[in-house]
Amino acid sequence: MNGLSDELLIDPAILRIAAPILLVIFLATLVIVVIKLIRGPSILDRMIANDVFLATLLCGLGAFIAATGRVDLLPVLLAVAALGFVGSVSVSRYVSRSDTSSPVVGETxxxxxxxxxxxxxxxxxxxxxxxxxxxxxxxxxxxxxxxxxxxxxxxxxxxxxxxxxxx
Amino acid sequence: MIADIFSIVFMIGGALLSLAASIGLLRFPDLMSRLHAGSKPQIFGLLLMMLAIAIQIPQWGPITTVFLVMTFQMMTSPIGTHMVGRAGYRTKRLRRSMLYQDELADAVARAELRDSSHRSSRTLPKDRS
Structure with a gap:
């Protein structure tokens, strides 16, 4: 990452103030979300925390792209935005099916x-x-x-x- | 310079939305209210970030990709939220005292009534077609 400051899109004088703020906010968010992910009372709370984790990841990656102009990272954003819901949907299906008393799987x-x-x-x-x-x-x-x-x-x-x- | 300030404001706004979502996740008492708090940065925070990208890189390729990202997120994030809320309603992880109105309860009662009358008229599964 030599010469990264030459490729910066935003004025470095502004970024020198704004980048630590962004970094602190994102780090605090991720720490709180991981705490919630660990001590969430049910698995659905953990899935919500997982969604928020993914959204924070998307936002942080977007901020990185906007600050440094690395357009090659945009497909990562695209893939995470398109596939991020699969985890919570499958876990929700599993949870809402597990309250049936019958061991039969695959039938209504x-x-x-x-x-x-x-x-x-x-x-x-x-x-x-x-x-x-x-x-x-x-x-x-x-x-x-x-x-x-x-x-x-x-x-x-x-x-x-x-x-x-x-x- | 003005564009830089705008995009920095957008980026900090998106980051603050993520922070607010995580604090709401930690502080709210209910699964449904946590769902409400957690869905803010998925659309609006990402929208602010994508606006910052579109301001900073005003070319057709990145802007269309950003548009696609927003489209995918707007299509898929309600699906996940809906499924989590449905599972939360079925496993009864909601505080009734926090609800003003439970519109789904009427539909559930109607469906159970219809199901029970259907089953009392036809008992064997052979008759269910």
Whole structure:
């Protein structure tokens, strides 16, 4: 960086006063944002601090470009401005999905809840059927096994049907 | 000289907006108010910096690039803010006492009502088409 003062765009007399002010402000901002990034109570606060960190980085890079006239750094600005939102969007998706009680991933929440509901209903039906068969007679064990097998096949069947409907 | 003073004022203004955003991030009590504080330098601070660049380098190449940077930032920053606010509403990280009005609560109640009536009429997922 030899001869940087020759390439300065702004008058060096002004920049000698303004550059320390800018530097102090940006450093204080980054320190406060990193403190917030460390002790933010939730992950969403950390994502907001991350966004502010990126915005401060953009502003500092813009100030550097305006002061020194390094036009070759403008594509960096462009890339950060275009892609800076990806982190907060993906983390927000992750956070707002994690409050579902179902372990099913990739389906909508109502779909997963309907599935759990139907499974509970089917379990109740099997329970009633088993109680009915045990009440009818305790001697016919093979009949009980025969009643158990189609119920199990039924629990598998609608799952595949659902997947085929979705695809 | 006048242009230098203008661009220096713009640069210090953008830096002060960043500082104000970080202090607001540290001091505000709520996720939504922190969101409000944090979104200031993303658009306005960057706009001031880009104005400083456009004043200092008055050529077509840098000015169009600066315009593109502002366009991208204005397109993408509301997306991220919206998603963070949505996740904050869903995980209930907002103080109800700080709200004047919760317009989304009516929509959520209506959607839950519709969802429950839909589910009571058709129970099995086979019937949902």
């Amino acid at each position: 929440r109502s779909m997963a809840q309907a599935h759990t509901l139907s499974m509970a209903q089917r379990r109740d039906q099997e329970e009633a059927q088993r109680q009915r068969s045990s009440r009818a007679g305790s001697a016919d064990g093979p009949d009980d096994a025969e009643a158990g097998r189609p119920a199990g096949a039924e629990t598998v069947g609608p799952l595949f049907a659902e997947e085929q409907e979705q695809s």
